Amino acid sequence: MRTLPLALCLAAAAFGQDLSGLRVIAFGAHPDDCDIRAGGTAAKYAARGAKVKFVAVTNGDAGHQTEGGGALARRRRAEAQEAGRRIGVEYEVLDNHDGELLPTVAIREQVIRKIRQWNADIVLAPRPNDYHPDHRYTGVLVQDAAYMVVVPNVTPDTPPLRKNPVFFYFSDRFRRPNPFRADVVIAIDDVVEKKLAMLDAHTSQVYEWLPWVDGELGQVPQDPAARKDWLRKQRFFAVDPAWKTSLAKWYGAKAAAVRHAEAFELCEYGRQPNDDEIRKLFPF
């Protein structure tokens, strides 16, 4: 009689709580932004049965030193879809130009439709203060959708949500007008290799464009296994010291052993969950 509950307990300890039924959508400006900020958390969600979708609001057709336009956009879309496949999330790339994103009503409507169609419980996005205008305006666009998703006469071609989702921001290091606040920290030590595999799919970004911007293109190995090892050394996904208090709040005594994490800040504009609800909304 006691065997089954024990087995369930062991399963719960190994895999965390069952999150099937939960629907998560994340918006990044470019194909790879969601992956960098929330790829580990998304992999954990997917492993626990939640449905996750990443949306790149621009098609990435500008950010490259030797390629551009439609051919680059097609390459970036294929990379994003492969990245999503590697961790079990859906990935959509919207066809807005890279480097030219503005918070227009037309693109706000695209964001509203995506949140409604996904029937999202949780929405993740960048904060609206960031060095890159596309990141900044993605933050503004999602903030501007945070109430409108429940308003029937706004974007009336897509039925409104009856329950406003919870909105969280990705982490960043920008300090003005206010620094990022780690309201939730998710330990990702158990999925670091999955996150790495996801980033490894973005060849044109992580092995070409980003190292070129940093003046390190000559250091990227040609061999696929060697360059993945190089990538592992580039991106540590380490716990930011500023997240330690929050990490201890959510993980208790286990927090000291956590080496890799992702953090999120609650947006004031969506539904406001209490701590008990947050425990049911994130893959701790």
Ligand SMILES: [Zn+2]
């Ligand atoms: Zn970006």
